[in-house]
Amino acid sequence: MTAFSTSNPSRIALITGGSRGLGRSAALALAADGVDVILTYVSNEAAAKAVVAEIEAKGRRAVALQLDVGDSKAFAAFAESVKAALVATWQRERFDFLVNNAGVGLHVNFEDMTEAQFDALYNIHFKGTYFLTQKLLPLINDGGRIVNVSTGLTRFAMEGASAYAAMKGAVEVLTRYLAKELGKRGIAANTIAPGAIETDFSGGMVRDNAQVNAMVAGFTALGRTGKPDDIGGAIAGLLGEGSRWVNAQRIEVSGGMFV
Numbered sequence: 001m002t003a004f005s006t007s008n009p010s011r012i013a014l015i016t017g018g019s020r021g022l023g024r025s026a027a028l029a030l031a032a033d034g035v036d037v038i039l040t041y042v043s044n045e046a047a048a049k050a051v052v053a054e055i056e057a058k059g060r061r062a063v064a065l066q067l068d069v070g071d072s073k074a075f076a077a078f079a080e081s082v083k084a085a086l087v088a089t090w091q092r093e094r095f096d097f098l099v100n101n102a103g104v105g106l107h108v109n110f111e112d113m114t115e116a117q118f119d120a121l122y123n124i125h126f127k128g129t130y131f132l133t134q135k136l137l138p139l140i141n142d143g144g145r146i147v148n149v150s151t152g153l154t155r156f157a158m159e160g161a162s163a164y165a166a167m168k169g170a171v172e173v174l175t176r177y178l179a180k181e182l183g184k185r186g187i188a189a190n191t192i193a194p195g196a197i198e199t200d201f202s203g204g205m206v207r208d209n210a211q212v213n214a215m216v217a218g219f220t221a222l223g224r225t226g227k228p229d230d231i232g233g234a235i236a237g238l239l240g241e242g243s244r245w246v247n248a249q250r251i252e253v254s255g256g257m258f259v
Contacts, residue, residue, distance in 0.1 A: 010035075010036045010060075010061065010090060010092075011034070011035045011036065011096045011097065012035070012036045012037070012038065012086070012090060012092070012095035012096050012097070013026075013027075013030050013035050013036070013037050013038070013095065013096065013097035013098075013099060013239065014037075014038040014039075014040075014082065014095050014097070014098050014099065014136070015027050015030075015037060015038070015039045015040070015099040015101055016039075016040045016067065016069055016099065016100055016101050016102035016132070017040060017041070017042075017069070017101045017102030017103065018037065018039025018040060018041070018048070018051060018064075018099075018101070019039060019040075019041035019044055019047040019048035019050075019051055019064070020044070020047055021197075021228055022101055022149065022194065022197065022228055022231045022232060022235075023039065023099070023101040023102065024039075024051050024228070024232075025228035025229050025231060025232025025233075026099055026101065026231070026232040026235040026236065027039050027051055027055060027062070027232075028051070028054060028055065028058070028232060029229070029232040029233050029235065029236035030097075030235070030236045030239065031054075031055040031058045031060040031062070032058055032236070033236050033239075033240060034060070035060065035096075035097070035236075035239070036055075036060050036061040036062060036090065037055055037060065037061075037062045037063075038062070038063050038064075038065060038082060038085060038086075038095065039051060039052070039062065039063075039064050039065075040064070040065050040066065040067040040069075040078075040102065041064060041065075041066060041067075042066070042067070042068050042102075043066075045064070045066070048064035049064055051064070052064050061089055061090065063085045063089055065078065065081050065082065065085065067102075069102045069103075069124055069128035069129075069132060070120065070123040070124040070128055071123075072123070072127060072128060072131045072132070075131055075132050075135040076135060078132075078135070079135045079136055079139065082095070082136065082139055083139065086139070093139070094139050094140060094141045094144075095139060095140060095141065095144070096140070096141050096143075096144045096145070097144060097145050097146075097147070097239050098133065098136060098140060098144070098145075098146045098147070099146075099147045099149070099235060099239075100128075100129045100132065100133065100146070100147070100148045100149060100171075101149045102124070102128070103124055103125055103149070104120075104121070104124055105164065106120075106121055106163065106164055107160040107161065108160055108163070109159060109160050109162075110162045110163075113162070113163050117163070118163050121163050121164055121167050122167060125164070125167035125168060125171065126167045126170045126171060126174075129148060129171055129174065130174060133146065133178065137182075140187060142185045142186050142187065143185075143186040143187065144186075144187050145187065145188045145189070145190075145238075145239055145244075146175075146178055146182075146187065146188070146189040146190070147189075147190055147191070147192055147235055147238055147239065148171050148172075148174070148175045148189070148190075148191050148192075149191075149192050149193075149194070149231075149235075150168040150169075150171050150172050150175075150191045150192065150193040150194075150250065151164070151165060151168045151193055151194060152193050152194060152195040152196070152252055152254045152257055152258075153165035153168065154168050154169045154172055154193060154250075155193070155252065155258075156257065156258045168193075171191065172191050172193075172250055175189050175190065175191045175248070175250075176189075176248045179247050179248035180248070183247070188244070188246065188247040188248075189247065189248065190238060190246055190247065190248065190249045190250075190251060191249070191250040191251065192231065192234055192235055192238065192251055192253055193250055193251065193252040193253065193254070194226060194230075194231045194252075194253050194254065195216075195220065195226050195252070195253065195254025195255060195257040196216040196220075196225055196226060196254070196257065197225065197226040197227065197228060197230070197231060198213070198225050198226065198227055198228070213225050216257070219257060219258055220254065220255045220256055220257050221255060221256025221257075221259050222255035222256055223255075224255065225255075226253070226254065226255055230253060230255070231253055234251070234253040238251065
């Protein structure tokens with residue numbers, strides 16, 4: 001039986017898309033820092049349960065809940081599921097940290113982008129982030145924190161990312177407004193902007209294509225592509241006690257791409 005730490009009231013983070021990639025890395029990094037986790041997944045329940053097991057092995061509590069962040073009509077029911085999980089697992093009504101991480105990659109040049117593709121990106125990356133945060137806001141503790149995951153592509157431009165980057169640019173503006181409007185509750189909001197990372201994002205392009213990997217390493221100051229744990233650790237650090245006074249910032253975690 002896993003022995004859970006009970007010495008202090010648990011801090012709880014809700015991470016969308018926490019079953020794989022950057023979300024999984026963030027969940028494990030936070031668990032290592034003593035934070036319990038509610039993570040979401042779209043369809044791969046087995047992967048989500050595996051992450052829960054890894055978190056529990058670190059002595060923390062975790063729950064996996066199904067959510068499609070592109071379906072805003074499901075957010076009210078999801079919020080009720082979060083409420084139920086908080087009461088059942090933690091005997092609490094609120095959590096502390098919201099990490100809006102879930103997303104998809106789509107590499108399509110501007111002239112070839114369809115409205116259907118554009119709308120799918122909008123629903124997941126901007127509308128989903130906006131209205132999921134709104135729906136969950138009553139469940140976030142005063143003094144809590146929000147981290148929205150953006151992209152280095154809002155600073156530098158690469159072909160095929162116009163719609164994706166534009167949605168993330170909107171998220172960055174939203175984050176500053178969240179910091180402004182939620183400050184009265186002591187809630188800080190920041191953006192983490194990863195560079196090119198070796199995950200299955202965009203079909204694993206950076207991870208699996210040796211030519212792309214080498215190209216990214218070539219224009220990165222630290223001389224390599226990013227790993228998921230580079231981002232997970234940064235998210236955990238931003239949610240740590242030492243970063244409590246950081247607010248309304250865009251923090252790029254790219255190893256120095258295009259500097």
